[in-house]
Amino acid sequence: MATARTQIPTTVMGVSKQNGQARSADLQSGSQPSTVLNVSQKGSSIPHTSGGIRFGDDWKKSLQLPQKDMRVKTSDVTATKGNEFEDYCLKRELLMGIFEMGWEKPSPIQEESIPIALSGRDILARAKNGTGKSGAYLIPLLERIDLKKDHIQAIVMVPTRELALQVSQICITMSRHMGGVKVMATTGGTNLKDDIMRLDETVHVVIATPGRLLDLMKKGLAKADKVHMMVMDEADKLLSQDFVILIEEIIGFLDRNRQILLYSATFPITVQKFMSKHLKKPYEINLMDELTLKGITQYYAYVTERQKVHCLNTLFSRLQINQSIIFCNSTQRVELLAKKITQLGYSCFYIHAKMMQEYRNRVFHDFRNGLCRNLVCTDLFTRGIDIQAVNVVINFDFPRNAETYLHRIGRSGRFGHLGLAINLITSDDRFNLKAIEDQLVTEIKPIPGSIDKSLYVAEFHAINQEEEEEKEAALDSPLENRWMVPGILHIIC
Template sequence: MSTSNNWLVHCVGLRSYNISLAYISFSIADVTSTKGNEFEDYCLKRELLMGIFEMGWEKPSPVQEESIPIALSGRDILARAKNGTGKSGAYLIPLLERIDLKKDHIQAMVMVPTRELALQMSQISIQLSKHLGGVKIMATTGGTNLRDDIMRLDETVHVVIATPGRILDLIKKGVAKVDKTQMMVMDEADKLLSQDFVVLMENIISFMPKDRQILLYSATFPISVQKFMSKHMQKPYEINLMEELTLKGITQYYAYVTERQKVHCLNTLFSRLQINQSIIFCNSTQRVELLAKKITQLGYSCFYIHAKMMQEYRNRVFHDFRNGLCRNLVCTDLFTRGIDIQAVNVVINFDFPKNAETYLHRIGRSGRFGHLGLAINLITSDDRYNLKNIEDQLVTDIKPIPSSIDKSLYVAEFHSVDAEDGEEKA
């Protein structure tokens, strides 16, 4: 074995075991290669500009430069852009600009595939609109009290941010009236138009006016998205900021290990890497809980989250992790869609995903909005086919790891979470 791989010998505990690692390193041009526009150039309300600048958004990113003026014109948009490049601002800014406070009905809907993403988008919307003087924003998702939502919709609501099942239930009950809703955003549209949601989405659209505006954002464009576009969108303005299915700013490695060596390898990674916050992915809810327990036993602060947990608990874990109360989070693919926690600089696939799309969304949790990130994949012999398949789809050049991982590849300006600050266990 070459000396370049010696640092991982301890990780698996066997000098005779053949460990191979690969990396891909990209630049951060996705969020820095702009036309030089300013938010003031879009003739936005002064009060909305105040909210934008208070969010810390100084200049529009490329996807925002492309989206904002077109969305303000009322035209449909089909946008392909990487995660972490400012997609939420690309649609929330024109959406909020176009809200008419004199009208007391639902004027815009944002559809997202997960409850966590709905809560995150509602928080961003509320912050952006806090100076607009009365824009009413409501998040509605499964797993929450239906009666509370019904009572809330009895009052004025201008913007609804929702998961498909819950909003369709409210529409069918006659509580959420969307017959005058002029704008619908579909974030993570590839997921919303997958078999899990596509029937629900078709139902929701059937209740909306025919001249509504649809803004569709996705990192990948499977056949389902193309079918939806041809059926429901009117000559959409197409934005493609992804020439390939890779994520810039993220350095990726993989290591061959046996199943029983994974925890020991993870322990070594924790001791060797400079982690601000990390997300660790497993392929099942049972493995999430077991791994979180192991990590806690190793002495590291750790939360966990998965779809079978009560929604109230999921909300608390997400909120606390986002606020830096814990360094490590173990989860299933529930957490791959659009969740924006900029302090996350390391993603570890404890279980390797089965397809390129899932892989793309998982590693996209690091390297948010131009910051650098590191993705490490633990590969067993059973994962070799998936690894080769993903490598082919992403057109990656696999090379050996250097003798040590250069911290400049993944350590951003965020301060690490203090271990003593994150002692609470999930």
């Protein structure tokens, strides 16, 4: 997938307690994303009528393709059978949207999933984070939408509000040439009146979190009796105790002949009970020959709790970061760390579940658009969030289990690209570190004195010349001026 590089401002004036964003002139003009996406497919540069592109025309010449992504990709996405998107007999208008997304060829999960989903069969699919699962279900979903019918035809269930907004934006962009596919995103924490007004009009695809969708169904607002496809993205989370009762109720509103697609990197034991009850002879896909992404290099730095901020500052000065996500284990520590990072002079946002939804939307939107280099967050941000510019993930607080660790580090190295995962380990974490290594069958190495940029930087000119000069000046200054901790100098200096 091609991602246009953005210029990320580094001037920060402070951190707002209310919305998790650093205050600067660059941010005050940022746009505010809406929570519910009311979509009208207009403004496409290519006509939707049959007379727009005539038989025999080279329709690909009319596409507005993004800049070609020349970054190295690993076998996680390149080990394919050699199929093309055109091999699946998709509508030309859908193919146009796929190519304009920058998707050139299907990834392994898309190769395995798309033809089976198009046949109407239930699917249980396991694939690594960041290997194209969203495309694996959205492409057949959009192909099967009948624009002559004015009711809800497909539902995508996701566990978090941010993921709902992300998936809906991909769906909208991909269907832009299809002549009127209506996509609606609905999540908790938003105005119910907006949803009521939206559902009074035609909606073909609903992308939602379980609680809000079930509420709309019970009120008779979201009529799902004619839904032919339901997708569960991050299905392991949706089948956890937090959501599984809601999911069971939602399925009760659907047509008995519906198709159910489950996608995740991991699945709990409870999936077997769910499968036997709700899926009909599901086609099982398992592309998890190993759990961690091949493009992610994992390191740990052994520090005391009091040294963590100093170590983080040293990492910032030594690494070439496009964008980074920094994880903490509590909302209070997220806010405290974001404030400290800002005081050190780095641009920083923060996000967690206790923030108002409109502020969460704003932070997610602005970080994704490159208005800030670093984001501090809780595990709210571990599920499915795809930001191509993120090349470094730092576990400021080491996660408590292997599943959380796997989803956290999967925020870098997206779609076969390269990335770093750096873990700050205290004496309390050392046994947990070994347990996670054993469970994931992976190796987390001690951080070396210098990290080869080729492990995580695709283009060596990603950071502008002015920043490089500032970094070189900092490295020429005395040690005591660099906020370095003597106890870890031998590790990362």
